[in-house]
Structure formats: C-alpha cells, structure tokens
Amino acid sequence: xxxxxxxxxxxxxxxxxxxxxxxxxxxxxxxxxxxxxxxxxxxxxxxxxxxxxxxxxxxxxxxxxxxxxxxxxxxxxxxxxxxxxxxxxxxxxxxxxxxxxxxxxxxxxxxxxxxxxxxxxxxxxxxxxxxxxxxxxxxxxxxxxxxxxxxxxxxxxxxxxxxxxxxxxxxxxxxxxxxxxxxxxxxxxxxxxxxxxxxxxxxxxxxxxxxxxxxxxxxxxxxxxxxxxxxxxxxxxxxxxxxxxxxxxxxxxxxxxxxxxxxxxxxxxxxxxxxxxxxxxxxxxxxxxxxxxxxxxxxxxxxxxxxxxxxxxxxxxxxxxxxxxxxxxxxxxxxxxxxxxxxxxxxxxxxxxxxxxxxxxxxxxxxxxxxxxxxxxxxxxxxxxxxxxxxxxxxxxxxxxxxxxxxxxxxxxxxxxxxxxxxxxxxxxxxxxxxxxxxxxxxxxxxxxxxxxxxxxxxxxxxxxxxxxxxxxxxxxxxxxxxxxxxxxxxxxxxxxxxxxxxxxxxxxxxxxxxxx
Numbered sequence: 001x002x003x004x005x006x007x008x009x010x011x012x013x014x015x016x017x018x019x020x021x022x023x024x025x026x027x028x029x030x031x032x033x034x035x036x037x038x039x040x041x042x043x044x045x046x047x048x049x050x051x052x053x054x055x056x057x058x059x060x061x062x063x064x065x066x067x068x069x070x071x072x073x074x075x076x077x078x079x080x081x082x083x084x085x086x087x088x089x090x091x092x093x094x095x096x097x098x099x100x101x102x103x104x105x106x107x108x109x110x111x112x113x114x115x116x117x118x119x120x121x122x123x124x125x126x127x128x129x130x131x132x133x134x135x136x137x138x139x140x141x142x143x144x145x146x147x148x149x150x151x152x153x154x155x156x157x158x159x160x161x162x163x164x165x166x167x168x169x170x171x172x173x174x175x176x177x178x179x180x181x182x183x184x185x186x187x188x189x190x191x192x193x194x195x196x197x198x199x200x201x202x203x204x205x206x207x208x209x210x211x212x213x214x215x216x217x218x219x220x221x222x223x224x225x226x227x228x229x230x231x232x233x234x235x236x237x238x239x240x241x242x243x244x245x246x247x248x249x250x251x252x253x254x255x256x257x258x259x260x261x262x263x264x265x266x267x268x269x270x271x272x273x274x275x276x277x278x279x280x281x282x283x284x285x286x287x288x289x290x291x292x293x294x295x296x297x298x299x300x301x302x303x304x305x306x307x308x309x310x311x312x313x314x315x316x317x318x319x320x321x322x323x324x325x326x327x328x329x330x331x332x333x334x335x336x337x338x339x340x341x342x343x344x345x346x347x348x349x350x351x352x353x354x355x356x357x358x359x360x361x362x363x364x365x366x367x368x369x370x371x372x373x374x375x376x377x378x379x380x381x382x383x384x385x386x387x388x389x390x391x392x393x394x395x396x397x398x399x400x401x402x403x404x405x406x407x408x409x410x411x412x413x414x415x416x417x418x419x420x421x422x423x424x425x426x427x428x429x430x431x432x433x434x435x436x437x438x439x440x441x442x443x444x445x446x447x448x449x450x451x452x453x454x455x456x457x458x459x460x461x462x463x464x465x466x467x468x469x470x471x472x473x474x475x476x477x478x479x480x481x482x483x484x485x486x487x488x489x490x491x492x493x494x495x496x497x498x499x500x501x502x503x504x505x506x507x508x509x510x511x512x513x514x515x516x517x
Contacts, residue, residue, distance in 0.1 A: 009077040009458065012069065012237070013252075013451030014061065015245060015444070016083045016162050018042070018103065019267075021061045023068035024447040025076065028460055030470045032442065036067035043100065048107045051100035054089045057162070058169050066231045073232035078454035079170065079223065080216075080240040082248035082446040083162035085184050088141040090156035095168040095175070099152055102144075107135040109144040116140065119202055127280050128196055130291035130300075131186040138185035143203055156209060161185075163242055164211040170239050171224030177211035178218070178241040180301075183292035188213065190278050190291065216243040216295035217456040240457030243295035245446045246272045246303055249416055251295050252449030253440055254471030256464040259411040262445065263396065263429070263437070265419025268360075269309025271396050273408050275300050283406035287362035287399075295453055296464065302408060304399025305360040308370075309392060310418050312354050316388050320381055339385055340424050347490050348387035350374040353497060354395055355505075362402045363498060369505040373497070389425060390487075393432035394494040400433060414438045414473070416445040423477075430477040432487045441472035 010033065015022040019042065025034035038060045043051040069076060086104030089097050102108075116125065116133040126132050133140065138161060146153045160168070163181040182188040182195075187205070189196045195207050214220070218241045228235040242248065246264065250272050253262045261273040278291050278300055287304075294301045308315075317325070317335055328338035351373045358366035372384060400410050413435055419425055420439050430437040442448045452470065455461045461470060 009455070009460065010072045010075040011451040011454040012065070012076045012079040012233070013447035013449070013454060014065065014079070014081045014166070014242075015248070015446040015450060016057065016061055016081060016166055017245065017446075018084045018105075021057065021064050022444060022447055023061075023064040024444055024451065025068050025072050026448065026451045028455060030442065030448070030472065033072045034068040034070060035444070036064040038064050042103065042105075046108075050103040050106040052087070052103055054097040054101040054162070054165060057101075058166065061166060062231060065233070069231060069233055074234050076234050076237050078238040078240055078458045079233075080450045080454035080457065081163060081166050081242035082245045082450040083166065083181070083242065085181070085244050085246070086136045086138050086141075087162055088138045089160050089162070089165050090145070090152060091158050091160055091165065091168075092155070093157045095165070097165070098156065101162070102141045104136045106141065109135040109140040112140045112143045112147065116143070116203075120199065123285060125186065125199065126285050128190065128199070129186050129188055130183060130190045130278060130280060132285065132288060132290075133186065134288075139187040139199070139205075142205060142209075146203070146205065158211060159209050160211060163244075167220055167239060167241065171221055171227060172239050173221035175211040176214045176218070176220050176241055178216045178243050178295070179213055179293040180216055180243040180247045180295055182211075182213040184244055184290070190280075190293075193293075214241050215297065216241055216247075216293075217453045219457050238454070238457055240454050242450050242453055244292075246270055247293070247295045247301050248449030248453070249445040250274065250301060250449065251452050251467065252442065252445035252447070252471065253414045253416055254468050254473075255414065256296060256299070256467055259409055261400070261410045261413050263413050263415045263419070264445070265309050265415065265417040267309065267311045269306045269392060269396065269419070270303050271399050271410075271413075272301055272303040273403055273410055275302065275408050279407050281406060283402065287402050287406070288364040289361060289403065289406065295449065296467070302403065304362070304396065304403065306354065306392065306395045306399075307357040307360050308354050312356060312392065313385070313388050315356065316385060321385070336422070339382070340422055342382050343386040343389075343424070344383060347486055348383050348390060349376070350379055350383055350387045351490070351494060351497070352384070352387040352391040353501060354388070354391040359498070360395075361399055365502070367506045368498070368502060369508055371501065371505070389428055390432065390490070391494070393429050394491055396429070397433045397491060398495060411435055412438070414440060416440060416443055423475075426475075426477045427480070430479045431483040432491065434479050434484060436476050436478050438476040439474040441474050
C-alpha cells in the first residue's frame with residue numbers, strides 16, 4: 001500500500017445483478033463513502049425465456065454510479081465491476097446492444113444442450129471447461145442464436161456478458177472479458193486459459209465474436225472523459241476487469257483460501273467455496289458443480305445453489321402470514337423479524353422440501369416439487385416457518401458434504417445478503433451445518449470485491465494477506481452442542497427424502513401438466 005500520509009485512493013465497486021444495480025465508493029482501507037441501489041425488471045417473453053433490456057440496465061447503472069460518487073467522485077482512482085452470471089448480449093461495433101440480453105435463467109437452449117452432449121460428450125466438455133452443458137451457459141445461448149436467428153448472429157459484432165458490456169460502456173480500450181466470466185461460458189479452456197478451439201470449431205462459432213480473456217483486475221483503459229464529467233468522476237480513473245458476482249463477493253468476504261466458503265443468501269442461496277487447483281472429478285460432474293476461475297490469482301471457485309433461498313420464506317410469508325404482516329405493521333416491525341421472534345425453539349416437527357422451483361445442486365432436477373411432511377392437527381404456521389428455515393440450512397449442508405466428497409472441505413462460513421441480518425437464522429445455520437458462521441462489517445460483499453479488484457489494478461492489495469486484513473468480520477455464531485445434536489437425526493432424515501419423494505413428485509408434475517386447461 002501507499003504511504004498512509006497521502007490522501008487515500010477512492011475505489012468504485014459496481015455490482016450489476018439480475019434485478020438491480022449497486023455502486024459503492026470505498027477508501028483503500030475499506031471504509032464505505034457512498035452507496036446507491038436501483039432495481040430493474042426481467043422480461044419473460046415466452047415460456048422458458050428470460051430477457052432484459054441491457055441498454056436500460058446501463059442507464060440504471062449510470063444512475064447508481066452518479067449517486068454513490070456524489071461526495072467523492074473526483075477522488076476515485078479506479079473502477080471495477082461485479083456482474084450476474086451467464087447472460088449474453090449481442091452488440092454492434094459501437095458497443096450498443098442490438099437485441100435483448102438472454103439471462104442465465106433463460107432456458108430456451110435445451111436442444112442445443114443435447115446437440116453439444118451428442119457431439120462432444122458432457123463429461124469431455126466438463127473436463128475441459130469446468131462447466132457441464134446446460135441451458136443457462138453463455139455458449140449455449142450463442143449457439144441457440146446461431147441456429148435459430150442466423151441474421152442476428154451475422155450482424156453481431158461481439159457477444160458479450162454484462163462484464164464486458166458495462167466495461168465497454170465505461171470506456172475500456174478494447175472488448176475484454178475477465179477469466180471468471182469467460183470460464184462460465186462453457187467455451188473457455190480452464191487449464192490453458194483461452195477460448196477452446198475444439199468447442200468453438202465444433203459448432204462454427206467465430207472466436208472474433210467473443211471478447212479477449214484477461215485476468216480479473218487487469219487494467220482495461222480509463223473512463224471515457226465525457227462520461228466521467230456526466231457522472232462526476234475523476235477523468236483519469238482506471239478501469240479494471242471485474243468478475244462474476246459470486247467470486248467478487250467471495251473476495252469481498254475474504255474467501256481467499258481452501259476451507260473457506262461464502263453463503264450468499266438472497267432470492268436464491270449460493271454457497272461459494274475456493275480450491276487451489278481445478279477439481280473436475282466425477283463427484284463434481286454428477287453434482288452439477290462448476291469449477292471456474294476465482295477473481296484472485298491461483299484460485300478456483302465452485303458453488304452449490306438452492307434456487308429458492310430467501311424466495312421460499314418470502315413465498316410462505318406472502319401466502320400464509322397475512323395476519324402477521326398486519327400485526328408487524330401495527331408494531332412498526334419487519335414482518336420477518338416478527339415471525340422469527342415467534343418460532344418454536346426446538347426443531348420443527350414438520351419437514352419442508354424447498355423445491356418450489358425445482359431442485360438446485362447436487363440434483364438439478366427441474367421436475368422435482370416442494371412439499372411439507374409430518375403435518376398434524378397441532379401444526380401451526382410458525383412450525384412450518386421454522387421448517388422452511390431449517391430446510392434451507394439442510395440443503396446447504398447437503399451441498400457442503402458433497403463438496404467435501406469432491407475434495408473441497410469447508411470449515412469456515414461467512415455470510416452475506418439478506419439472510420445475514422437474522423441472528424436466529426445465522427445461529428440455526430451454524431447448528432445445522434456444524435461449522436462457525438460469521439457475518440461481515442461490509443455486507444455488500446460483491447461491491448467490495450469489485451473495489452478490491454479496482455485496487456489491485458493500481459497496485460494495492462498485492463497479497464492475499466492484505467485482502468484478509470482489509471475484510472472486517474463482525475459476529476461469529478458457533479454451533480451450539482445440544483441443538484447441533486438435536487439436528488443430526490433430523491438431517492439424516494432430510495438427506496434421504498429426495499430419493500424417496502422423487503418418483504412421487506415427478507408424477508405430481510405430470511398430473512399438473514395433463515390437467516392444464
């Protein structure tokens with residue numbers, strides 16, 4: 001770091017998520033000096049389609065940058081970005097989007113997945129790229145465009161993710177894509193760290209239509225002068241290649257070494273772990289766990305995913321706790337705090353399967369359905385609410401154990417996102433998962449991780465130790481022995497439920513489809 005007597009550099013971290021953009025300004029010591037957030041929507045134009053107006057997202061991103069930088073904009077020396085994964089945006093030579101972005105949750109490419117598996121083999125693709133063929137992958141979306149909209153494919157100058165799209169809008173000298181986002185496409189050779197000629201060539205995808213891969217934190221130019229004036233930012237601010245939001249958040253949480261993981265609990269819940277080498281074995285493949293570059297050099301990342309994290313509790317509260325919402329409002333309390341304060345202390349006598357949007361890792365079964373088991377006439381809504389929260393912890397423990405079987409043990413969990421605000425929820429997580437769970441002083445870990453990359457681009461935070469010192473933890477929740485023992489048997493029951501219930505749930509799903517008018 002520089003001489004502390006000099007005025008500290010200000011760093012801007014931007015997080016462009018699926019439904020909103022955030023921006024935060026930090027000092028080089030990690031102190032927040034400005035924050036802004038704006039939401040935007042998703043367009044569900046057809047069944048299986050999920051799109052977004054990327055140019056509108058860019059306008060919203062400019063708004064949050066301008067607001068966050070209001071006080072310290074002229075002192076910002078470096079900028080980097082964290083972005084949602086797997087979206088693809090076709091742009092022209094002026095870096096203007098010429099069609100909607102296809103988001104990661106856009107699953108129209110099932111036929112392209114089958115084609116990819118038949119032509120190259122799913123295991124072979126995973127062994128080379130760390131990504132199984134899947135409709136969410138960027139490469140599958142590009143292949144879909146080539147097969148179904150050849151005119152759009154031909155007139156596209158570059159297919160970009162939000163990482164290279166926003167960096168290009170900010171003024172990067174060329175279109176570059178950081179290693180983390182390139183590695184998420186399913187067309188990036190993980191060991192060679194370059195586009196796979198074999199995969200691109202097998203389907204006639206032109207490499208010239210893709211950005212140039214570079215490590216996260218690489219200097220990509222300086223901010224456009226006119227844009228800097230518009231946003232109130234120092235016109236010499238450096239632009240640094242950013243990263244996938246999960247890896248940026250991991251850096252912002254100090255997840256730098258093996259044995260550590262970040263539990264990011266928002267609409268979905270994601271458990272991101274770190275390894276020191278690519279791990280591409282059968283357990284990883286069967287569990288649908290990706291293996292891709294971390295934003296930090298010499299590290300790789302994987303994650304377990306539960307599609308219905310915070311969304312599950314929100315669904316339950318919205319549908320079944322209207323009286324609690326009324327009472328919480330009368331008392332000036334948040335409804336979730338109100339409900340959590342009334343949950344039974346022992347484990348719930350009912351058990352919830354949290355698969356309202358299919359199951360995430362390690363099954364990734366879109367036919368699976370959710371359920372509530374063990375109901376009696378004595379069951380109340382607080383028993384079910386407690387079981388909802390327990391199910392999310394059980395699901396993450398299932399992923400944690402499967403990762404350990406793959407060679408990625410987890411001994412220390414740090415939490416970010418909405419789920420990190422509930423002390424009762426964090427203690428429950430520690431009790432069920434059996435490891436310490438720690439919160440962070442800076443809860444917007446993805447913005448902080450992007451700011452760390454911005455700092456690395458100008459010579460700050462050269463070592464992993466500096467990053468660890470920069471990240472400040474808050475409260476650690478240790479597993480409580482009695483409650484942990486109580487949950488052991490409950491977890492063993494939960495672990496066997498998927499296999500028992502799968503045949504029933506797949507039949508329920510077919511009955512639903514057959515009876516749609």
